[in-house]
Each structure stands twice: as C-alpha cells, then as structure tokens.
Amino acid sequence: MRSMELARAAFKAVRDCARLKAGENVLVVADSIVDRALVDAFANAACALGGETQVMIFETRPEINREPPKAVAAALAAADLVLDLIQQYIIHTSAYWRARDGGTRILCGTGITEDMLIRLVGDVDYDELVRVGDRLVAIFSAGTECRVETGDGDVLTMTLTGRPQVLRDGLLEGPGDLDYMPGAQLSSAPIEESINGTITVDGSAYPPVGAVGEAIRVTYREGRVVAVEGGPAGARWYEWLAHFNDPKMFCVAHISVGMNPAARLTGNILEDERLVGCFVLGHGSQMPHFKGKLGRASSHTDLVAVRPRILVDGQVVAEAGQFRV
Ligand SMILES: [Fe+2]
Known part of the structure; x- marks a missing residue:
C-alpha cells in the first residue's frame, strides 16, 4: 500500500x-x-x-x-x-x-x-482541468449541433440549444453542490427528440457490463434506444435495460465528454467516462440540473465511446482521444 x-x-x-x-x-x-x-x-x-x-x-x-x-x-x-x-x-x-x-x-x-x-x-493538475473545462463549456454553450463519429462510419447527432452545460470539474462550490472524484466531465441533456443515429461503443457499458471487449453498436431514434447490435456485452446491456419494464431506461438522460489526462480504460466506469475526449451517453434517471424532460427513472447506465471524433457546429472539438480546442 x-x-x-x-x-x-x-x-x-x-x-x-x-x-x-x-x-x-x-x-x-x-x-x-x-x-x-x-x-x-x-x-x-x-x-x-x-x-x-x-x-x-x-x-x-x-x-x-x-x-x-x-x-x-x-x-x-x-x-x-x-x-x-x-x-x-x-x-x-x-x-x-x-x-x-x-x-x-x-x-x-x-x-x-x-x-x-x-x-x-x-497527481493531476486541477487548475489545468478547469481551464480545459471552461473552454469546452464556452464551445458547447454557444453551439447548436453536436455530431459524434465513431467506428466504421457511424454518426450520431443531437441539438444542444437551450440546455445548460454542466461542468463537473471536481470542485465543490457551495451548499447543495455535488461533484465527483476524480474530475472532470462536461455534461448536458440534448433536446431529446433531436438525438438520432448510431454510435459504436468500444469502451464501457455500466451497469451491468463494464468494459465491453467486442464493440457494440447502439442506434437511437428521437432520443430512445431502438437497436443494440454486437456481442454478448450488447445483449447483456439490452436485457438489463429491458428488465426494469421502464420505458425511460431506454432514453438518453445526458451526454458527457471526459477530460482527466491520467485516465485510462480500466472497465471501471468512474475512470473510463473521464478519458480525455471520450463520449458518454447516460440512460435512465436524469438529474434535475440538466433541465431535461426525462426526470427520475428506475436506474441509470452509461455507455462510453473511447476515441470518437466530436464536432460542434462543424468544429472538431476532440479526435482520437485528444482535444483540438
Ligand atoms: Fe451517467
């Protein structure tokens, strides 16, 4: 120790x-x-x-x-x-x-x-984390459309307009505040019905899976999961969503971008969803501060795509696990 x-x-x-x-x-x-x-x-x-x-x-x-x-x-x-x-x-x-x-x-x-x-x-410079976070907040707050490119030509798009960008930099500000160790992530709830397309998830699906191993592909229509393809991890994740008998479990609650420079893919969602330039899709329960339409659900699960190309209004924000801003 x-x-x-x-x-x-x-x-x-x-x-x-x-x-x-x-x-x-x-x-x-x-x-x-x-x-x-x-x-x-x-x-x-x-x-x-x-x-x-x-x-x-x-x-x-x-x-x-x-x-x-x-x-x-x-x-x-x-x-x-x-x-x-x-x-x-x-x-x-x-x-x-x-x-x-x-x-x-x-x-x-x-x-x-x-x-x-x-x-x-x-071992991480939190001041630098906050500086990167503030730059991302400015870009996502001013942006209209977010586009995520993964796998072999998969594209997922969504509208950001009118929803708050929540920077979880890992620092508590005041009474009632919630933040996470380790930092950091930028999260928001895109306009639900605008979330359409497919994403290749090559990192984690938790709960219940952890590191997916073989990548899975998830397709969304108007903010809801409509298809999951690929491997035992995909089947297990889908079955877990379905067993709640809660339609909200299939709905996107938030997106996030990770930004901890020391994070690596471990199968532990807490670290995986903080990989620099990763893209996270959360499903199910939605925190009120996102000001989304979903609210509480039976549970919550996150998918992590590790090295996507993330664009906001055509500007490349992250690519191959690095920020371009
Ligand atoms: Fe989440």
Whole structure:
C-alpha cells in the first residue's frame, strides 16, 4: 500500500476539491465493500483539516440506487459535507436528493480505488482541468449541433440549444453542490427528440457490463434506444435495460465528454467516462440540473465511446482521444 501517496491525495481531495472549512460537520460514508484504508485516509484528512468528522459504513447492497439505511439518510441530511465512497452508489435515491436540497454538499467518489485516487486526483493538475473545462463549456454553450463519429462510419447527432452545460470539474462550490472524484466531465441533456443515429461503443457499458471487449453498436431514434447490435456485452446491456419494464431506461438522460489526462480504460466506469475526449451517453434517471424532460427513472447506465471524433457546429472539438480546442 502506498500509504503516504494515499494520505497526500486524500488531503488534496478534501482540502482543494471538497473545500472543507474548519468546524464543518463532515460525514465519510461507505458501503462494506470499500477498502477501509481509503475510508481512513479521508476521515484522517477531514479531521486534520478541522472537520467535525464522522464515519458511517453500511452493508453493501445487491444493486445501485437502493435507499440507504435510515440512519445513513439522516446523517447525509445533517452533514455540511459528505465524502461519499459508496460503491453501490445511491446518487439517484431520495435520501441523496433530500440531503442536497437541504444544503449538504457532496463529493462523490463512488467506485474510486486507492490507485485511482493517487493517479487521477493526487497527481493531476486541477487548475489545468478547469481551464480545459471552461473552454469546452464556452464551445458547447454557444453551439447548436453536436455530431459524434465513431467506428466504421457511424454518426450520431443531437441539438444542444437551450440546455445548460454542466461542468463537473471536481470542485465543490457551495451548499447543495455535488461533484465527483476524480474530475472532470462536461455534461448536458440534448433536446431529446433531436438525438438520432448510431454510435459504436468500444469502451464501457455500466451497469451491468463494464468494459465491453467486442464493440457494440447502439442506434437511437428521437432520443430512445431502438437497436443494440454486437456481442454478448450488447445483449447483456439490452436485457438489463429491458428488465426494469421502464420505458425511460431506454432514453438518453445526458451526454458527457471526459477530460482527466491520467485516465485510462480500466472497465471501471468512474475512470473510463473521464478519458480525455471520450463520449458518454447516460440512460435512465436524469438529474434535475440538466433541465431535461426525462426526470427520475428506475436506474441509470452509461455507455462510453473511447476515441470518437466530436464536432460542434462543424468544429472538431476532440479526435482520437485528444482535444483540438
Ligand atoms: Fe451517467
């Protein structure tokens, strides 16, 4: 275990990303599957920075987005700052939304590992991340059409107009704010009925798959999945969507572009969806800040295309895993 590097990275995350102020009530929360060294590193950092620090660990749930135990829900709502390490994440639960509505700010590190914390937070220049993020926000905010080219001639297009561009740079701003460790991603909800075409997904599909191995092709009509082709990963992903019997699970909830220079394809969605220049399609539950039409659904799943060509109004923004802006 790289205990010193871990301590330094956790300290940076709590001080610079979560922006803990001395005297705040801090909850470090995890499920039982999470490495206790990681939990301790965050608790120790919060304590060293003057937080009134509490740790809660609850039994790992069989699936994501199950409501946490009542005591955890109450603690989430009571805290000024939550350092969330829960692996079977609860970001689309009522407990989470209530806590945020009440002013709790949350740094969510669901799925993060010791190695990822050191590489993707501890060793990354967050100031540069923010600079890249701000450039992308300007381009996507001013843009009308986003076009994504993948695979062997697949094209997916969508209209951006009128929807907020949400930069998750990994830094918490104020009460009720939510951001993720590691940073960073730019996300938005394109106009639903404008999302048409096909994308080759060569990175991840999670849940339930992880790294897809053999690429899958997903076709959309007016923002809904209408066909999934290719390999066992495609079949598994489609069956998982269908088993909810919830039409919203087939709908695009958000798009995202990743921008962490240290990220590599690992099969862990948290890292994969932050690959520089990747394109993410989220389906199902939609956070209210996207101002989309979808709202809450039974669950949520993301697809990652690793090295697409992304254009906004004809301008190449990213290509082959690099930004062109
Ligand atoms: Fe997502």
